[in-house]
Amino acid sequence: MKLGVMFDRALPPEQLIPFAKELDGTAVDGLWVVEDLGWTGAISSAATALATTSRLRVGIGITPAPLRNPMLLAMELANLARLHPGRLAAGIGHGVRDWMRQVGAAPPSPLALLEETITSVRGLLRGETVTLHGRSVHLDGVSLVHPPAVPPPVLAGVLGPRSLALSGRVAQGTILPEGFSPEQFSALVGHIGAPADHEVVSFIHLYIGPDAREATWDVAVEQAGFLKVRPEEVVMARGSASEAADMVRQMWAAGAQTVAVRPFGADPLSHVTKLLAAL
Numbered sequence: 001m002k003l004g005v006m007f008d009r010a011l012p013p014e015q016l017i018p019f020a021k022e023l024d025g026t027a028v029d030g031l032w033v034v035e036d037l038g039w040t041g042a043i044s045s046a047a048t049a050l051a052t053t054s055r056l057r058v059g060i061g062i063t064p065a066p067l068r069n070p071m072l073l074a075m076e077l078a079n080l081a082r083l084h085p086g087r088l089a090a091g092i093g094h095g096v097r098d099w100m101r102q103v104g105a106a107p108p109s110p111l112a113l114l115e116e117t118i119t120s121v122r123g124l125l126r127g128e129t130v131t132l133h134g135r136s137v138h139l140d141g142v143s144l145v146h147p148p149a150v151p152p153p154v155l156a157g158v159l160g161p162r163s164l165a166l167s168g169r170v171a172q173g174t175i176l177p178e179g180f181s182p183e184q185f186s187a188l189v190g191h192i193g194a195p196a197d198h199e200v201v202s203f204i205h206l207y208i209g210p211d212a213r214e215a216t217w218d219v220a221v222e223q224a225g226f227l228k229v230r231p232e233e234v235v236m237a238r239g240s241a242s243e244a245a246d247m248v249r250q251m252w253a254a255g256a257q258t259v260a261v262r263p264f265g266a267d268p269l270s271h272v273t274k275l276l277a278a279l
Contacts, residue, residue, distance in 0.1 A: 001252045003279070004030035004059060004260035005272055006203065007049070009039040020049045022269055023056060027276055030057035030089070032203075032260045035064065037099040043076045050084040057087050061175050061203065061260070062157030064095025065117040066105035071142050073117070074124035081125070081148035089199075091175050092118055093157030111166060112136050118154055118170045125151035155201065164191035173199030178262060179223045179234040182247075182254035189255035202256035204247070205236040206263040208274045212238040215265060237261055237275070244271075245278035 005028050007016055016033075023031055031049050035042035042060045049058045063073065077090050094114055100106040107113040116137035123130045127147035132139045155173035158164055167174040174192050176185065180202075189200055205223070207216050216238055220231040227234065237244040251259045263271040 001256075002029040002258040003248070003276075004028065004032050004057075004201070004258055006032040006034065006061070006260050006262040007045070008262055008264050008268065009034045009036050010264065011268070013040050013045070016045060016048055017052050019269065020052045020056065023272070024053040026272070028056070028272065030059055030258070030260070032059040032061045034061055035067075037096070037102065043080075046088065047080060050080060050087060057089060058084075059089040059155075059201070059260070060091045061201070062091035062093040062155075064100065064105075065092055065114050066095050066100045066107050066110075067103070068092075068117070070117045070120040070137055071124065071139060074121045074144060077121070077152055078125055078144050078146060078148050081150070081152045082146060085148070085150055088152040089155060089173070090121075090152050091155045091157045091201075092121070092171075093175070094163065107136050109135050111162060114156065114158070114163070115166055115170055118156060122151070122154050122170075122172075125154070153199065155199065159188075161191045164188060165193060168192040168194035168198065171198075173201060175201040176203065176256075177223075177226070178203045178205050178236070179227050179229070181235045182250040184235075185251060185256065186254040199257045200255055201258040201260055202251045202254075203260050203262055204251060205234075205238070206244060206261035206271050206275060207236065207238045207265060208241050208244050208271045209265075212236075219264065241274040241278035244275050248275070248279065 033045035094110045113136035116134040129143040153172040156167035156171040157175040220234040224231040237247040
């Protein structure tokens with residue numbers, strides 16, 4: 001069971017370097033960076049975090065398949081994997097549908113695009129010559145000149161039942177978004193149907209303090225809109241340090257090999273420090 005920490009998209013990008021350096025000296029296993037439309041690019045963030053640290057695994061959670069040609073994505077991932085062997089995890093997802101429409105990148109079949117992207121990227125990272133003429137991806141005899149000796153794991157950031165089943169078939173792990181209870185999370189894991197070595201990652205908001213309910217309300221409202229639930233139903237690791245630690249343990253017990261907390265507030269790493277002490 002592993003603990004990761006997300007560098008929240010709301011933080012100024014220049015804070016990533018001190019954030020990553022401080023985490024590198026803790027018991028945390030990994031740092032996760034994001035790629036949401038209008039915020040920052042995940043490849044540059046991952047490269048910065050990897051170069052700044054010596055121990056942490058850096059996870060990309062997640063890059064949208066509609067915005068990334070699979071050949072270029074494989075080139076970027078291979079470069080990072082060769083420079084920092086064994087320290088990269090690559091998440092790929094559908095992308096938020098409305099955001100993809102905003103930039104003219106909404107695919108006619110998100111499922112086909114994701115499956116074809118993950119399949120071709122994994123093949124390229126293994127050093128294969130890939131030819132694929134699918135519904136969305138078209139590659140003709142391409143390969144990497146410098147494939148990594150140890151390909152980084154490719155995870156799918158997905159949610160719906162069909163997408164979860166797809167992840168179980170073609171990806172090496174699945175990333176599930178923030179807000180689910182342990183019981184809901186366990187049910188979602190059941191849709192994946194993957195082998196035992198398939199890594200399941202749970203993202204979860206983290207806030208420790210007596211004002212947790214009030215401080216997290218706006219975040220709960222935003223996530224409730226994404227999940228199409230009421231804000232009161234959005235589950236977080238919040239409250240006292242022991243309450244937050246108990247929620248992390250429950251997510252591990254529900255099937256998450258990795259729980260990646262998403263701390264927020266004026267001093268996000270202070271919440272991580274309190275959580276680690278309670279764990």
